[in-house]
Amino acid sequence: MKAASLPKIVRRCLILSLQVRELPSDLIQSVKVNRTSPSANPRVLVIVHAFWAKEFEYILEKINKVGLPLTIQVTVPDGPDSNTIRNLGKSVAARHELTFIKCINSGRDIGPFLKVLGNVDFRDFTMIIKVHTKRSQRFWFESLVNSLLKDEKRIRKIDNALKTKNVGIVTHPLFKYPGKLLRKEFLDFSDFDAKTLKSEWFFPAGSMYAIKPDLAMHFYEAWKDSFFEEESDYSQFTRAHIIERLVGTFTYNKGLKITATSPSDYFDIKGLLVKIT
Helix, strand or coil, X not given: CCCCCHHHHHHHHHHHHHXXXXXXXXXXXXXXXXXCCXXXXXXXXXXXXXXXXXXXXXXXXXXXXXXXXXXXXXXXXXXXXXXXXXXXXXXXXXXXXXEEEEECCECCCHHHHHHHHCCXXXXXCCEEEEEECCCCCHHHHHHHHHHHHCXXXXXXXXXXXXXXXXXXXXXXXXXEEEHHHCCHHHHHHCCCCHHHCCCCCEXXXXXXXXXXXXXXXXXXXXXXXXXXXXHHHCCCCCHHHHHHHHHHHHHHHCCCEEEECCHHHHHCHHHHHCCCC
């Protein structure tokens, strides 16, 4: 594990301080959710973008521990692990319904996500969970997947949270990135004017979250015709990375907010280690 430089640590600590300011509102939201009865019949669609087999196996291990029946759509581009990924799908528990969808290797996890949304009847589900086989930082990957697919109890709580009128997205609180700290050149590149937002906003860094089906439908309508660069043209300024950030602005502009998977995730050791590594 390589330690981050001092300027990066300072910046990450600043991000953490802005994230922790959200803890009181997340605690209030959690209390409201806990006061309601557990979601009796959550209808859950899990959309997985799978490029790496080891990480896909980790996701399947979490899914197989969930007692609720889940609908799972897995997008698989051609890659070194594509055959292994398809074989791993045979291990999914019989109570779940898993389908593989072939896709091209462009648009990171965003392009394939939109491809699946284009064939979803949003009325069939009460929540959509988006995860992918992120390999660049193991701690990010494990923390995000665990926060969303920890167990059946967690999924029911997230489902209840998304039924709240003003909640659009639920994600790990240590990966709610404050929009005010986005580098100016990125906002300029995306042609987004942050001044149009009336409140402080965040986006789900790492691009893993649970979302209201209605909001997911709006995402699809807004970005379905987007052009995505090939993965060989990787850059922080690709269309996929821009949309990853604009997910936050889109959500807050709809009068919705992004809330925490659980207040306990503020104390997630792996998530905190991201701040210093």
